[in-house]
Amino acid sequence: MSSKTFKLQIMASDHMVFDGEGESLSLPTTEGSVGILAGHSNVIMAVVPGLLEYTADGIRHQEVVSDGLLKVENGEVMVLVDTSEKPEEIDEARARRAEEKARRDLKRTNSNRDHAMVEAELSRALSRIKASKSKHKL
Numbered sequence: 001m002s003s004k005t006f007k008l009q010i011m012a013s014d015h016m017v018f019d020g021e022g023e024s025l026s027l028p029t030t031e032g033s034v035g036i037l038a039g040h041s042n043v044i045m046a047v048v049p050g051l052l053e054y055t056a057d058g059i060r061h062q063e064v065v066s067d068g069l070l071k072v073e074n075g076e077v078m079v080l081v082d083t084s085e086k087p088e089e090i091d092e093a094r095a096r097r098a099e100e101k102a103r104r105d106l107k108r109t110n111s112n113r114d115h116a117m118v119e120a121e122l123s124r125a126l127s128r129i130k131a132s133k134s135k136h137k138l
């Protein structure tokens with residue numbers, strides 16, 4: 001491991017996304033988009049639905065992730081998320097249907113908890129649509 005890389009593990013609930021040496025990581029959190037490089041200070045943060053990007057071996061990778069956690073400890077980075085998809089795996093039509101459903105549901109929610117859950121579904125759908133459009137640009 002060089003001084004410009006760090007141990008990076010990205011795990012979804014059903015598969016290992018990446019386990020190796022990372023050069024950079026950018027992901028959506030409750031505090032906004034966070035960037036991680038080698039030597040980052042220790043931190044634990046909540047991950048929110050959106051686009052996660054990481055660089056390994058000089059290659060930039062993208063994943064659309066759902067809710068989860070980020071932990072940076074002693075130079076090692078771990079990301080745990082419920083779901084993770086590569087942009088090329090996303091069915092844009094299905095993501096658009098999910099967006100429409102979430103928008104309808106948002107108008108009908110009665111409780112703060114339901115509202116927050118539907119907002120997360122909408123955010124995930126919008127992230128999936130955005131990523132599916134960019135898959136041809138990578």
